[in-house]
Amino acid sequence: MLFRNRIEELFLRTEDLRLLELTEYLNAKDDWVPAKVIADHLECSTQTVYIYVEKLEQLIEHEKWPLEVEVFKSKGVRLRAENVFYIGTVRQTLIKSAVIFKFFSACFHETYHNSLTAFADENYVSVPSINSYLTEFQDKIEPYGVKVDRVNFKLIGDENDIRHFAVIIYWGCSIGIEWPFVGVTRDSLMSYIEEYQQIFDIEYHNVAREKLLQRLAIVRIRTNKKHFITDSTKLDELVHDHPYYHKVAEVHRDFFSMLSGENRQLESMYLFALFQTFPFFEDNSSYVNANILFHRMNNTASWQMTNRFVEGFVETYPMEEHLIRTSGVLGYLLFLQTRLLMYPAVQPNYHSKEFAILQKDYPLFMKNISGIVEKMYVAQGESVPSNKTAFFLQRVAHLLTAVASMRKYEPRVYVLVLSQDNQIFENSYEVILAQSFNYNFFFLDKLEKHHEYDLIISDSYYPEVEDAKKLIYWSPAYDNATWKQLDNKLAAVRDAKLEG
Numbered sequence: 001m002l003f004r005n006r007i008e009e010l011f012l013r014t015e016d017l018r019l020l021e022l023t024e025y026l027n028a029k030d031d032w033v034p035a036k037v038i039a040d041h042l043e044c045s046t047q048t049v050y051i052y053v054e055k056l057e058q059l060i061e062h063e064k065w066p067l068e069v070e071v072f073k074s075k076g077v078r079l080r081a082e083n084v085f086y087i088g089t090v091r092q093t094l095i096k097s098a099v100i101f102k103f104f105s106a107c108f109h110e111t112y113h114n115s116l117t118a119f120a121d122e123n124y125v126s127v128p129s130i131n132s133y134l135t136e137f138q139d140k141i142e143p144y145g146v147k148v149d150r151v152n153f154k155l156i157g158d159e160n161d162i163r164h165f166a167v168i169i170y171w172g173c174s175i176g177i178e179w180p181f182v183g184v185t186r187d188s189l190m191s192y193i194e195e196y197q198q199i200f201d202i203e204y205h206n207v208a209r210e211k212l213l214q215r216l217a218i219v220r221i222r223t224n225k226k227h228f229i230t231d232s233t234k235l236d237e238l239v240h241d242h243p244y245y246h247k248v249a250e251v252h253r254d255f256f257s258m259l260s261g262e263n264r265q266l267e268s269m270y271l272f273a274l275f276q277t278f279p280f281f282e283d284n285s286s287y288v289n290a291n292i293l294f295h296r297m298n299n300t301a302s303w304q305m306t307n308r309f310v311e312g313f314v315e316t317y318p319m320e321e322h323l324i325r326t327s328g329v330l331g332y333l334l335f336l337q338t339r340l341l342m343y344p345a346v347q348p349n350y351h352s353k354e355f356a357i358l359q360k361d362y363p364l365f366m367k368n369i370s371g372i373v374e375k376m377y378v379a380q381g382e383s384v385p386s387n388k389t390a391f392f393l394q395r396v397a398h399l400l401t402a403v404a405s406m407r408k409y410e411p412r413v414y415v416l417v418l419s420q421d422n423q424i425f426e427n428s429y430e431v432i433l434a435q436s437f438n439y440n441f442f443f444l445d446k447l448e449k450h451h452e453y454d455l456i457i458s459d460s461y462y463p464e465v466e467d468a469k470k471l472i473y474w475s476p477a478y479d480n481a482t483w484k485q486l487d488n489k490l491a492a493v494r495d496a497k498l499e500g
Contacts, residue, residue: 283328
């Protein structure tokens with residue numbers, strides 16, 4: 001589950017969002033930044049910039065962070081760290097102190113038993129204001145199947161959705177910096193992590209361990225408050241006769257020692273199914289291979305969708321079949337489909353810069369993969385849900401471009417490089433072009449065949465060509481504007497071939 005709104009936008013008001021953006025911007029620049037430049041970035045006046053700078057100084061002093069904000073009218077503003085400091089701490093602190101986050105956490109833990117009026121008074125907010133904030137918050141989280149009960153301070157919705165929503169919220173806010181839960185300690189859950197490591201024969205890296213600990217904490221807190229998983233349909237398919245389940249069930253029997261009967265069994269099944277939505281297993285591990293075999297032999301819904309995608313991919317890219325049928329790739333595809341099965345309200349990352357780059361660099365590949373994914377859902381008898389297709393497309397695109405060289409399937413851009421210097425100089429240009437621009441280059445070497453070229457790149461003189469539109473001047477030594485001009489020209493050539 002990823003958010004249309006960044007997590008900080010769910011909880012922070014405009015002033016704190018601007019304060020966070022200022023901090024991250026100054027940290028990224030790591031140098032003097034003129035106030036006017038900051039104002040343009042924050043879309044505010046320079047006077048407002050200095051107000052935010054003063055607030056940042058107050059926050060740094062209050063938290064005793066090893067940071068210093070320097071301000072000189074002639075130079076601008078600079079943020080300096082006196083020693084090692086994780087800038088994400090600023091984000092976490094602002095979110096934790098936000099009144100809406102406090103309200104959400106109170107609803108999740110169910111530890112607040114006073115009225116909304118009392119809550120507003122304790123947080124120095126008027127009742128109309130808190131109601132307005134909560135209405136806005138509810139609108140933002142509506143797509144995820146979770147609602148807030150303002151009277152009883154509880155979360156309302158399917159228990160499966162509530163848990164997954166809490167997982168993303170708490171991890172996104174804490175990022176492993178600080179334990180965010182009340183009533184369940186991190187140390188009390190570590191013994192289960194150690195037992196899981198023995199069962200699955202793996203060594204968790206730090207991030208995977210902390211994520212799993214938070215998931216265990218969320219399950220423990222919800223079951224302590226008598227909120228249980230009730231639908232066993234999805235769980236049966238993911239758990240029944242799985243070769244690893246009986247081992248893990250022994251651990252869960254202790255974990256759910258306070259429960260009895262059906263609740264204990266369903267919660268144990270839920271936790272085991274959760275493992276299949278968490279890709280922390282290495283390629284060719286015994287668990288990954290056993291999981292693939294389990295899904296294949298039982299022809300689960302996850303396997304059917306995975307197999308449809310694999311067959312569609314192999315039909316489109318037959319030369320890459322040996323890569324997609326590896327246990328690592330199949331295991332990851334199964335993880336994606338199992339997550340979509342368990343959490344149908346999952347959302348793509350609408351702020352993914354990496355995915356935007358893939359769309360720009362691999363337009364034909366992205367078009368083909370998108371078509372395969374849509375056919376996959378149509379074959380399942382579903383209308384194509386945009387959130388599922390976008391989520392799966394984002395993840396699988398990153399995976400496949402990492403394991404296979406998909407650049408060669410993009411339209412070829414035929415280029416001639418000409419220089420008044422020697423051939424070695426031209427060859428070095430070709431290397432720089434291939435390294436610096438993300439296109440499927442094919443370099444040619446005969447000017448007489450200029451009509452076959454898509455582009456002629458020259459550094460310093462005007463060669464005689466019939467079609468001057470194919471000529472562009474460029475050199476690695478030119479400024480950024482010239483690099484951008486060439487990039488735009490290359491994109492136009494490629495896009496024209498795609499449309500043709």
